[in-house]
Each structure stands twice: as C-alpha cells, then as structure tokens.
Amino acid sequence: MERVAIVGASMTRFGQRDAWVRELLAEAGAAALDDAGIDGDDLDHLYVSNMASGEFEGQTGVPNALAHDLAATPAYTARIDQTSSSGGAGLYAAWQSVASGASDLTMLVGGEKMTHRTTAEATDVIASLTHPVEYKHGVTLPSFAGLTARLYLDEYDAPRESLGKVAVKNHRNGVDNPHAQFQKEVDLDTVLDSPVVADPLRLYDFCPITDGSAALVFCPESVAEEYVPEDQYAVISGIGGATDTHVVHERADPTTMGGVADSSDIAYEMAGIGPDDVDVAELHDMFTILEFLQSEDLGFFEKGEGWKAVEAGVTDRDGDLPINTSGGLKSKGHPLGASGVAQVYEIYQQVTGNAGPRQVEADTGLACNVGGFGNCVTTTVLEGSQ
Amino acid sequence: MSDHETTDTDAGDEAEPTGEPTFEAAEYADGTVTYPPHTVSPNGAERVGTVDLGDHAARVVTWTTSTATPPGVREPNTLAIVEFEMGDDYDGPPVRALGQVASRGDAVDGDDSGDADEPGDVDVDIGDRVEPVYADDLREPGAGIREPESQDWDGFRFRPVE
Numbered sequence: 309m310e311r312v313a314i315v316g317a318s319m320t321r322f323g324q325r326d327a328w329v330r331e332l333l334a335e336a337g338a339a340a341l342d343d344a345g346i347d348g349d350d351l352d353h354l355y356v357s358n359m360a361s362g363e364f365e366g367q368t369g370v371p372n373a374l375a376h377d378l379a380a381t382p383a384y385t386a387r388i389d390q391t392s393s394s395g396g397a398g399l400y401a402a403w404q405s406v407a408s409g410a411s412d413l414t415m416l417v418g419g420e421k422m423t424h425r426t427t428a429e430a431t432d433v434i435a436s437l438t439h440p441v442e443y444k445h446g447v448t449l450p451s452f453a454g455l456t457a458r459l460y461l462d463e464y465d466a467p468r469e470s471l472g473k474v475a476v477k478n479h480r481n482g483v484d485n486p487h488a489q490f491q492k493e494v495d496l497d498t499v500l501d502s503p504v505v506a507d508p509l510r511l512y513d514f515c516p517i518t519d520g521s522a523a524l525v526f527c528p529e530s531v532a533e534e535y536v537p538e539d540q541y542a543v544i545s546g547i548g549g550a551t552d553t554h555v556v557h558e559r560a561d562p563t564t565m566g567g568v569a570d571s572s573d574i575a576y577e578m579a580g581i582g583p584d585d586v587d588v589a590e591l592h593d594m595f596t597i598l599e600f601l602q603s604e605d606l607g608f609f610e611k612g613e614g615w616k617a618v619e620a621g622v623t624d625r626d627g628d629l630p631i632n633t634s635g636g637l638k639s640k641g642h643p644l645g646a647s648g649v650a651q652v653y654e655i656y657q658q659v660t661g662n663a664g665p666r667q668v669e670a671d672t673g674l675a676c677n678v679g680g681f682g683n684c685v686t687t688t689v690l691e692g693s694q
Numbered sequence: 695m696s697d698h699e700t701t702d703t704d705a706g707d708e709a710e711p712t713g714e715p716t717f718e719a720a721e722y723a724d725g726t727v728t729y730p731p732h733t734v735s736p737n738g739a740e741r742v743g744t745v746d747l748g749d750h751a752a753r754v755v756t757w758t759t760s761t762a763t764p765p766g767v768r769e770p771n772t773l774a775i776v777e778f779e780m781g782d783d784y785d786g787p788p789v790r791a792l793g794q795v796a797s798r799g800d801a802v803d804g805d806d807s808g809d810a811d812e813p814g815d816v817d818v819d820i821g822d823r824v825e826p827v828y829a830d831d832l833r834e835p836g837a838g839i840r841e842p843e844s845q846d847w848d849g850f851r852f853r854p855v856e
C-alpha cells in the first residue's frame with residue numbers, strides 16, 4: 309500500500325460570506341491547486357465533503373459543478389456526506405484513492421454555506437441526523453452537549469469554569485489565525501455570563517454557524533517531491549474511521565465517545581505510535597465539553613481528567629500538548645463539511661513549519677473529526693517529511 | 695417506530711390491540727431490551743417481542759434545558775435521559791430513553807392534554823424518579839425540515855414523581 313502525502317492545502321476565510329457553496333468550494337479548490345503547482349486536469353480524483361448543500365441552499369451535484377469550474381473533468385468525483393465529520397470521511401476517501409493506487413493525484417475540497425439560514429433553521433437541518441424518537445422531542449446537537457456536560461461535571465467533580473476555559477483558550481488561539489471567524493479574545497467572565505443555550509452550557513460554549521471551505525491535495529509519497537520541496541509535505545501515517553450508536557442515549561457511558569476511541573486505536577496502530585507521541589492536535593470542539601471527551605478518549609488524559617489538563621494549561625499553545633492551535637471550531641468556525649478538512653489543514657501547516665504565529669514544535673499531529681454527537685469519527689495522524 | 699402502539703405489554707407474546715398508547719421497546723432473543731426497537735439486538739439477536747415502558751418508572755441520568763429550539767418545538771425545552779427500572783429479573787444492559795420533561799402539572803398517561811407549546815414549570819435533577827406521561831404532539835409536525843408523514847410525533851414525556 310502506498311504511503312500518501314499531502315502536497316497542497318488551502319482554506320478560505322471562515323465566517324459570514326456572500327459566496328454560495330459552489331463558489332466557496334471553487335475558491336478553496338483553486339487555491340489548493342495553486343499551492344501544489346498543478347492544474348485541475350492533472351487530478352485523477354476529486355472529492356467534495358459536504359453535509360447538506362441541498363437542504364441549506366437547494367444546490368446538489370456539487371462535485372461535478374466543482375470539476376467543471378476547476379477544469380478538472382474528466383476526473384472521477386464523489387460527494388462525501390458523513391454529517392459534520394464529512395471532512396474526515398472525505399479525507400479517508402482521498403487517502404484510500406491514492407493508497408490503493410486508483411489515483412495518482414487526488415484533491416479533497418470540503419465546504420458548507422450556512423449563514424443565510426436562521427439559527428433555528430440551521431440547528432434543525434443539523435438535528436435531522438437524529439433518530440426519529442429523538443427528533444420528535446426537539447433534540448438538537450447543543451442539547452446533547454448540555455445533557456453530557458451536566459453528567460460530566462457531576463461524575464468527575466469538574467468545575468463549570470473549566471469548560472469556559474476551553475472557550476477562552478481557543479479564542480486566544482484564533483486571534484492569530486487569519487482564516488478564523490472570530491479573531492478576538494474572550495475572558496472567562498464573558499463566557500460564564502453569556503446567555504444559556506443548553507443548561508449548563510452558554511453561548512460561548514458553542515461554535516458559530518459558518519460559511520467556508522478548505523482543500524487538500526494528495527499524491528503517493530514516492531512522488532511528493534515532484535510537487536513541493538522535500539520538507540514541505542506531510543504524510544498520512546495513520547487514519548481510522550469508526551461509528552458509535554445512532555441513538556445517543558443507548559450508549560453505555562454517555563461521557564465516552566466510543567467512535568473516538570476506536571478510530572484513534574486504528575490510526576495509532578497504523579502510524580506505529582501512541583497518544584504520548586502526538587505533539588499537537590486539532591479536536592472537534594463544536595461544544596467545549598467535546599474537547600474534554602475527545603482528549604480523554606484519544607488517550608491523551610485519563611477518563612475524567614481532561615478538564616484538569618485545561619486548568620493546568622497543558623493544552624495551551626505553549627503547553628505540553630497544544631490543542632486547537634487554529635482556534636478550533638469554537639473560534640475558527642464550523643462550516644460542517646469543511647471542518648474536518650480545515651483541521652488537517654492546520655496540522656499540515658504545523659508539521660511543515662508553516663503555521664506562522666501559531667507555530668508549535670511538532671513532528672506529529674492528530675486531527676479528530678466528529679459527526680453527530682460522536683456518531684461517526686475519523687482520526688488522522690500526520691507526520692512531517694523531515 | 696411509533697411510541698403510540700397498541701400492543702400487549704408482556705414481552706414475547708402476540709397481543710390484541712388495547713387502544714391505549716404504549717411506550718414500545720423491543721425485546722430480543724438474548725434477553726436484551728432496547729428503546730427504540732432495532733432490527734436486531736446490540737449482540738445481533740433477533741427480536742422476539744415488545745415491552746411497554748409506560749409501565750416502568752425511571753431515574754434521571756442527566757438533563758438540560760434548551761433555550762434555542764428548532765421550529766415547532768416548545769421553548770424552553772427541558773430534556774432528560776432516563777434509565778428505566780426494569781425489575782430484578784432483567785439483567786441486560788440499561789434501558790434508557792431521551793425525552794421531554796413534563797411539568798409536575800401535566801396530564802396523566804393516556805390523557806390528550808400534552809401540548810407542544812406549553813413547557814410548564816419543569817423541575818428536575820439527576821437521580822429524580824420520573825414516570826412516562828403521554829402527549830399527542832411533542833413538536834409541531836411539518837414545522838421543521840423532516841417530512842411530517844415520515845415519522846410519528848406523539849410519545850411520552852417524563853414527569854418527576856418525587
């Protein structure tokens with residue numbers, strides 16, 4: 309099996325954009341082609357990670373539209389929908405296409421256009437992933453987070469303030485990310501005094517609704533230097549995908565994300581590393597509580613100890629294990645289909661030494677992209693080429 | 695799968711419809727009970743019958759009050775995950791459900807007064823004992839993105855009893 313390299317990357321500014329999904333995808337796609345020094349017609353495969361362009365704006369068939377816009381025809385195209393882990397699932401498809409030998413050059417573009425919808429409408433589109441017995445009660449993804457956060461705080465005797473400190477940390481990181489939706493710090497009092505959304509969680513515990521796109525270009529490692537200098541590509545050394553129950557209340561422990569644990573086990577084994585070998589991580593902090601759960605289920609910290617790591621500054625940019633140097637979904641924004649791609653964009657920048665003011669010392673990075681409330685997960689390990 | 699079935703409450707038996715709304719869970723050949731019913735049990739065992747959870751009290755595992763609700767959903771919307779008391783003879787995995795919390799003044803089982811627009815005075819905490827309370831419309835069908843005919847909209851809320 310071929311080892312797969314990433315040789316080009318881009319992302320648009322995340323936030324409230326005038327562009328629609330087809331234009332967002334084209335913006336990121338064209339920039340990634342340029343970054344890799346290739347043209348659209350060089351691509352064998354072109355994947356689009358997108359959750360709900362049909363539901364959000366009535367635009368379907370986006371992969372073919374993108375192939376035409378980028379002059380990538382006759383490349384094979386497919387749309388990858390795995391809810392908010394569509395980006396991670398797209399990464400898996402792109403990796404498979406090159407690792408299997410089916411494609412010598414693949415591009416993945418993730419994107420979503422959401423902000424033209426009201427918060428209630430966007431929340432309902434996302435909540436449509438739930439089982440009918442959950443949906444009819446008006447459950448939303450934020451309400452799953454509120455349910456889980458209350459149980460976590462109760463079971464592990466964690467202070468409410470520790471969740472707020474995740475938001476403070478990630479906003480601080482987002483200040484140095486020119487692509488982030490929010491490039492401003494928030495203080496703990498602001499987080500703790502913000503309006504309640506899903507008790508005990510408040511407005512600043514949640515990521516925003518976002519428009520945006522991100523893209524990556526993949527090739528066999530054996531030919532990576534045809535596209536970029538030898539120290540400017542990254543290798544996907546491990547990748548794993550897994551699922552948990554569709555019905556969230558059927559999980560044995562609601563504070564454990566089985567899909568995170570299972571997918572990371574696969575990724576670690578493939579990469580031949582363990583959690584202690586990870587230098588930097590991008591986690592799916594759609595809600596602050598998710599950073600605790602994932603940091604524990606990825607094996608970075610013992611169960612119930614993730615909040616203590618945040619309190620101690622371990623996950624700060626200058627800590628032992630920086631988490632969400634990009635600002636995370638919390639600050640950078642969460643255009644559903646783009647988020648998993650943008651997570652790997654950040655790790656790619658980190659392990660190739662191109663993260664600018666966000667740069668940390670990192671040879672090995674990890675991205676964990678979560679769909680639903682842990683329903684589907686892709687964990688990816690990237691290593692720098694040096 | 696509708697909660698509003700009219701099947702018998704004894705697992706494994708074929709039942710005559712009674713006309714009363716039931717809170718239908720599935721029982722499988724390995725003794726497991728799940729809500730909602732699935733094609734097979736978590737271990738792959740086939741379904742052998744149903745259990746009416748409407749007959750079972752439950753304890754609150756966790757709860758939240760959502761203030762940003764989707765179209766057609768009461769606001770605020772207090773939700774709980776509850777774990778049913780299945781009796782000493784049941785040794786399968788916990789049987790849980792997620793549902794709206796009813797105010798202490800909500801109607802008793804079978805009464806049609808459940809109202810999607812009236813959240814009421816909800817008072818609940820982890821560990822509280824609750825009982826299922828039937829409601830005709832948990833949210834307004836057709837107000838959200840899901841096709842109204844694709845699923846049922848009635849079901850059971852959980853009312854604190856202590």
